[in-house]
Amino acid sequence: MAEIQLTDLTKSYGPTEVLHHVEGDIKDGEFIVIVGPSGCGKSTLLRMVAGLESVTSGEIRIGDRRVNELEPSARDIAMVFQNYALYPHMSVRENMAYGLKIRKLPKGEINRRVEEAADILEIHQYLDRKPRQLSGGQRQRVAMGRAIVRDPQVFLFDEPLSNLDAKLRVQMRLEIRKLQQRLGVTSIYVTHDQVEAMTLGDRLMVLNGGYVEQFGTPIELYDRPASVFVAGFIGSxxxxxxxxxxxxxxxxxxxxxxxxxxxxxxxxxxxxxxxxxxxxxxxxxxxxxxxxxxxxxxxxxxxxxxxxxxxxxxxxxxxxxxxxxxxxxxxxxxxxxxxxxxxxxxxxxxx
Amino acid sequence: MIENRPFTSFLSHLILILGVIAIALPIWITFVAATHNELRMNQTPLPLWPGTYLWENLQKTLFGKGLSGSETAPVWMMLLNSLAMAMMISVGKIAISLLSAFAIVYFKFPFRMTCFWMIFITLMLPVEVRILPTFEVVANLGLLNSYWGLSIPLIASATATFMFRQVFLTVPDELLESARIDGAGPMRFFWDILLPLSRTNIAALFVILFIFGWNQYLWPLLITTDTSMTTIVMSIKQMLEAAEQSPQWNIIMTTALLAMVPPIFVVISMQKLFVQGLTETDK
Missing domain, CATH: 2.40.50.140 (Nucleic acid-binding proteins)
Known part of the structure; x- marks a missing residue:
């Protein structure tokens, strides 16, 4: 569990600046949704927190550590990808245990954590299957399971529901929210879907063209949009x-x-x-x-x-x-x- | 077939059967020749049905001194030589090209593309083109008449590197990112994820390379002077030439038959993986 602080964060690819002076304090246990149209830099921001993209200037702090220079594995985070990124040749159990195995946890401990996560997500009966034998929703659960077993300080979600059909998306959305409340882990969630953003987030960060348009609770954004962009984006x-x-x-x-x-x-x-x-x-x-x-x-x-x-x-x-x-x-x-x-x-x- | 026309289906079967006969007949004749004795093979007409000498011929060929009157190594030794060469070529090629493709796809280093194109250019330089300089190098290294000399010059080639590069490019970036978050270093990622994912491609390439290595003729001919290093493919040709009297067809054909067995075994045993490796696109 940890706070996240983003201080004057910028990201450039060569001379092109794609994120401009992003500021934000995320409290312990908060669920933050970064929302914006495609190409607004929301995924880049998330990947910078994950350590998959370098930071051009500014600072990211998770807990009391500056993590700018840390490898993703050293940041104590877990990420759920849009296409789940499950290892296709490993069973569900191996997928979930892989990170723990690399961290050289004892076998008993790994098993205990995998079983525990499988209980939470109700994926016991799939543990010995390969990802390709699972449906989209089941793969989604496994991807979350892989995040849970790591017991991280921060969950990062990169549009995790966009590959699911509409009905399942609504169901998984509620499950993600419940799960996050139950585990109390600070989470950052990226989406382009404003309904998803409104229902999931404690607070929303609306990005447009690399600028933070507004950062506030869903109701604040709805009642007092700070700009024309937010006014048009939030609400349907x-x-x-x-x-x-x-x-x-x-x-x-x-x-x-x-x-x-x-x-x-x-x-x-x-x-x-x-x-x-x-x-x-x-x-x-x-x-x-x-x-x-x-x-x-x-x-x-x-x-x-x-x-x-x-x-x-x-x-x-x-x-x-x-x-x-x-x-x-x-x-x-x-x-x-x-x-x-x-x-x-x-x-x-x-x- | 969606259409069902008796004549078309008769015609296509006819063409296919003719094709099978055209391919299988020489092999049948080889087999038949391997089952007769020397005397029968030098009479006309040639036999079309198997005789009773197969066992005897096999024994003579495998463990005897080869052709009577010539000083060749026994065929079992040649088979062993060929096997060693083909295995070293295919395993060496796969190992080296996996690693070089891994470097080219997943690491950023100066002159990365230059390296790639330099590897690629070797496609234009098969052994036959660079045979004299390569011979010079191998001779200077003192590798004549050795397994290393037989295989190393053939290991260097771009096809496999290129193929693995294409395979690695189809592996989604998220898998690498996911592995980084899981804390896997580059070699760990290579072993735990990339290698298992390329399993079928490795198998397909192994089949192709094994046969490529097995069928080498010119290069072994050039660098082996010691009869104990003769490979089986070159020995068949030598047997034809070595005969002062009329060729001993029964022995030669038995040798040819034996030379076919290992490639057939490799193809059949890896057939399933081979087809998957060439057709599978789902990663």
Missing amino acids: PAMNLLPAEAHSDGIVLPTGVKLAGAQTQSGSVLLGVRPEHLVPDQDGPIAIDVDMVEQLGANSLLHGTLSGTDHAMVASIPGHVATANGTQQRFSAAPEVLHLFSPETQKRLDA
Whole structure:
């Protein structure tokens, strides 16, 4: 069990800097999810913590040790890879025991730990099979088992669920979370899936283009996104964003309608409002021309444009609706669910 | 076959059967010749059915002085020589090329690609091309008439290195990373993971190299002058020439038959691995 400190971490490949001054303190036992679109540097960051990529500048500390120069095996970590990286010619038991065998643990101790991990993951009946005889979900468990037997200070997960089908992914997600809570091991988990990130993480680190956009709890990210990127990335369907004009007594939409409410900002802004925060209201100020309705059962998504403009809008309303395509619907939104961003810096304005 | 046309299937069977006959007939004649005595073999027409002298011929060939009147080594010794040469060539080649491919794929060192291309260029220089300089080197090292002299010049070759490089490139990087996290050093990774994963490829290559080594003719002919170092493949040719009178076909054919046995044994015993090694892509 250990804290992890990332201090002013950068990574360059030749002259190209791919990670820019990443900072972060991870508390003991915390589950951190690094999330971002592909190519944002999230896997690179994880691999730097694992010791598979060198650190260009800055410092990584695990527990009270600086680990920049340590070999992966000396960092007391365990990693679960996207394609599981099980040794194909070894049985499940040998796969799990391999690291311990190299560390020259006594046979009895190795057996005890393998049995214990097999109990936790319920993979007893597969112990003598080869990885190729297992299904994706079972291989995933074995990969986790291999991490558990090492009894490390830190678990690292590199998109471990992306090779599984949707249903299994949800199930394994819950299992990973339960397991982590039970073992209490500090974990870093990389994913591009925002739902996975929201459900798993104690805190999320949103990366974009090698910059940390925001580092906070899922609810913080949802309620107070620090930038347009985070606002669009967290939450599904994505937040509606409109160019607007802020005045001291309200916000003027591109249609000319004013949303009342005192504002500390003035000038042109980007107005963000989540689809689920648009409330149907006969006299609401926000009018949407609906082009398409998606019925999801529990709720319905109305896709359309802001009346009189070509700004795309989505509204999510509970239950079934009989709204026809091509009609106009009116909505209102409470002042506290409006988000304002600067059009220039793309950052949150009322911070 | 998806189609089922009697005529096509008759024709394809006919062609295949003709092919089998074309390949098998000489071997049959060799076998038949090995079962008759010398007298019968010099009469026309040649026999097409086995005689009763197989056992006698085998004894004469294996343990006798070879052809009557010539001073060759007994055939069992030649078989042993050939076996030693073929084994040394194939094992040596596999060991060296595994290690060099390992170095080229998994280590970054200056002039890595230069090294690779230099190894690769030796593909263009088989023994036949460099036979005189190689002979000079081997002679200066005092390796004439020795197993080392027979095998070392043939061990140096790029094919196996190249093949293992391709095999190692298909091994996912995550396995290496996983092994690093498990604490396996480079040689440990090589032994515990890379070698078992290349098992079938090693077997396939062994079959090919064993036959390549067994069939060497020119090089052994050049560097062995001592009859006790003669290999079996060169001895067959020598037997034909050595005969002052008409060739003793029964002995020669028995020798040829014996020369076929070890390669056949290697191919049959490693057939399963051989096919896997050449077709398997799943790592």
